[in-house]
Amino acid sequence: MGIDAGSPRVGLAHSAYVHQFLRDHPDAVDFVEMPFELLHHDPSMIRVGGLKPLILHCASLSMAGAIPPDSSTVNAVQRWIEETETPWLGEHLAFVTAERGDLLADEYAPGEPYNIGYTVNPPGNAESLDFVLRSLDLCDRCFGVPVLLENSPVYFEPPGSTMTQIELINEICARSSARLLLDLSHFYISARTLGFDPVAELPSLPLDRIVEVHVSGVEVHGGMHLDDHNQRAPDVVFDMLAAVLRRAPVQAVTLEYNWSMRFPIPALLQEIARTRQVIAAVTAVTAAAAETQ
């Protein structure tokens, strides 16, 4: 599976239920998106690759961080790129680690940075742009596959921002050959946080760079929209999917329902079917339009 033309494939983000799901429903999906961190922790999980092609996903490189990705992490990612034969590496436009400072040094681990263990949307500014370009350059030199940058959800506007996340993404793409992983639910969350129309705003992204799309659920709590991979995507995410498929060279659509071992399989099958229907509908319209030209 490589980056090429053709109808987008549909896959699942790895979760504990996926192995059995693939055995019970061998034709339901085309690939599995596998977290680098899981493989690093438990190399035996590579066995899923015996059932379906793998796409490697990562949340450890801290692409937009003031602290550059450390060499041991880069080497480990590189190893798993080779082992999985992934066509690309998905990684977040985010930071994961941050300087602790001398006064706040961990007494048991002096010099160690804060490690959030989760991706955080960076300030939108020239410095973040430089950090990302630096990280992309490092990845270009180390990895034999492209890195797709995934938009993080914006839960609050980071202090120090002088540009929006959309502007930052456009700047990154203008200054590099970066390709994108558009997480539709993240984009929807950002729209709700910042007060824009997610469908209307999609064309302001560099759509021609989008290679992969993520679909997952959204929780609304206390008036705040939050990422939730434990519930089905809202209808608007499928509207956004159709809009993106019409204009972007998407190769893969990944359903991220991986926060619960007990995600109901009937619901999962319905989500897969719904995704395939959206893809089929867009493909049919595009083909008809091409014929009339």
Add this chain to the structure above:
Amino acid sequence: MNGGVQSILARCIVDIPFLDLLARDPGAALQGYDLDERTRRGFRELDVERLRRFAGLITKVQNNGLWQPIPHTRALLNHYGLESDVFVAYAEVHQRNRTTAIGRDEQTRRFLDFLRGYLALRQAPACLGVREVLAHERVLWEIERFVDPREPPPAEPVALPASAGDFRRLVPTVRGALRVEALSCNPLEVIAALEAGRFRPGHVTPRELSLGYLRSEGELRILELAPMAGALLSHVDGRRSLRRIVDLAFAGAAGRPRFGELRAFFESAFRQGLLALQRPGG
């Protein structure tokens, strides 16, 4: 400058008292950080509650595996819209846990302890049935994970003494592993309603009951116990005499059952194979 912004945001997530300080006194929290005035103002105007909810979300994601033994508790918390609040509240404990190397069982135990305390502070209508389902699922988890599956050898049959004094000196042992939980509604009914997709808080019938969880001969049986049986069996530990068990079970109670009634209960438990009765030191 981004280094400072990222440090502050990271610290807010991993150091919840610092987040509290930022909410309460941003000037004090930001002291010592090299920020330009615009960024400093950005932090002062930041909706810290959003940052707190984000820290809660991270806590939730990083603890996904802890739900495995308590799926119905999670379903109920979701039903009441409490899951996110739980993790906002749990963030501080979670971050402390991250700094120490603890195994999954210990993480689970700490989370279940926290959840029990969290629910104890909430009024029943806001979480009816959750405490009971949590207690039920916790017992099942503990029995599954920690109870030695080996059964105690059958006790030598004893001829039950006729004298009340000798009878009271006998030491009962559960033949298997028994846990007794005193509950305010029946968690099995709540779980059945959840699994059937028809759970409504209004359908939960409050009533005091005791459930006995008996693992014996490789099987787990859940028994609804009469209040007296629950009170007595919860003090059986293989070392206490019947006299001591009765004293503990009815300490502070206005009255206690007659000896004949108690003897009938223990004899029945003995004959049904639930308890072995041994002479002291035997």
